[in-house]
Amino acid sequence: MGGVRTALYNYLYAKQHGGDFILRIEDTDSQRFVPGAEEYIIEALNWCGIVPDEGVADGKIVSEKSSRHPHAPYRQSERRAIYRAYAEELVSKGWAYYAFDSSEELAARRAEAEAKGQTFIYNYETRVGLRNSLTLPSDEVARLLAETSDWTVRFKMPCDRVVEMDDLIRGHVEVNTATLDDKVLWKKADELPTYHLANIVDDHLMEITEVIRGEEWLPSLPLHYLLYEAFGWERPQFAHLPLLLKPVGNGKLSKRDGDKMGFPVFPLNWVNSDGETYRGYREDGYFPEAFVNLLAFLGWNPGDEREILSMSELIEAFSLEHVSKSGAKFNPEKAKWYNKEYLRMKSDEELASLYEPILAAHGVSAAHDYVVKVVSVIKDRATFVADLWTAAPYLFVAPTEYVEKDLAKFGQREFYDMALEAIESGRDLEEFIREREWPMGKVMNCIRLALTGSGSGLGIHEIISCIGIDEAVRRVRALGALIN
């Protein structure tokens, strides 16, 4: 959800400004490669109606340059060759250096510091005591670069500089570089950059003008500012979005929360490598328009009191000034409300076509016109298309069981005889019952019991207008077998 919302805001912003929305896959962590994740992302965005202008063609990430996709490839793992030169450029400019410390050595340092209640950070203080191109003789550096393969390029964070930043959402933010560390930018082991380098290089190369991303990136913004400065590139504008929080308690929304609390956290069903399935909004019956609408309102509002906005209205109304700074707790009830609103806006005709597969799954076949008629009668009682069935299956099949409590209440001989006589009369039921001064509620509910199998449900007239008077009479007679 969080990822889709970020994509949505980027999409809305791009479209509003006549820009292009580009999909780039940041897969520089080979350890975390997840088969199928890329296809999932494309399908999920597509379902939401968030269609990239660049980077995707025929449902696949583009690898070959073309006029439509001038910045290809769009998968960072296919851009390996690009990054090394930029990393070297930073070293030659004095903004970075080679580091030869093994992960074991660094882990040992961390453990050592931790034992003393401190935190080890690789920075201007500690780098002079570690194995890198700043401390080792140049011939040794040259030898290690040539002969070993687990070295990295690290950013040489200035020791005392205040980086002044402007965030489109948070405003002015200042950070002193003394509190920052020498981040790894590139690693020889897999010939890949880390996020920081790859992101800045690609954003520059792909002519990105705005970066709208999650708040978790705010702490690395100073590094990114410095990277743009080091390369001498014009930097894009940044906007850091508030986090999506779990509905109850504290903390951000996590994969597990959904199933625990009964709502999806994924746009589409997702099966992870352990075979665990996470429910998706699509499979839960949400309309993509409703999902997009509710996602847009998680941390943003149009500045007026509208709540139901289509994608094109969202594009028009979107503004980063109205994005809130604080985390937004997700409200599953409101999510359902959105879907209900969208369901009601759909035509009976459209709902009927969505409903028909569900009917078929229940072994029911019905004429299209009949389904349309049924939908018009029950759509107000549904939040999801599936509710059209659960709300009134008796419009398609006669009840075979009766709710015991309601049978006891309305299925008494006395009322049943009245009900039977009334329905068999073929006359207007209310009129017929009133003329005889019979108890309206009791008799009507007895008829409803016969028609639906329970004491609650649609109005008698509505039911009969669907199933017809003959079927109604049949059902009332059938109930007779249970009356004593």
Place this chain on the structure above:
RNA sequence: GGUGGGUUCGUAUAACGGCUAGUACUCAAGAUUUUCAUUCUUGCAAUAGGAGUUCGAUUCUCCUACCCACUACCA
């Protein structure tokens, strides 16, 4: 621990120095109805705490508290 960010009804938010702090979801009550639901009406409910600036602070400043993120050869 350090750094950064945040804090208005239960939830999402409006009010970007000035009316009785508005709206939606939820919840409660009432009306309508042959039941349930819908619909309609009404109601409950908030500026984290403390200083300061000001004629006036939800809004600006500072302090405290609490929450969150980051603090990896992950993104």
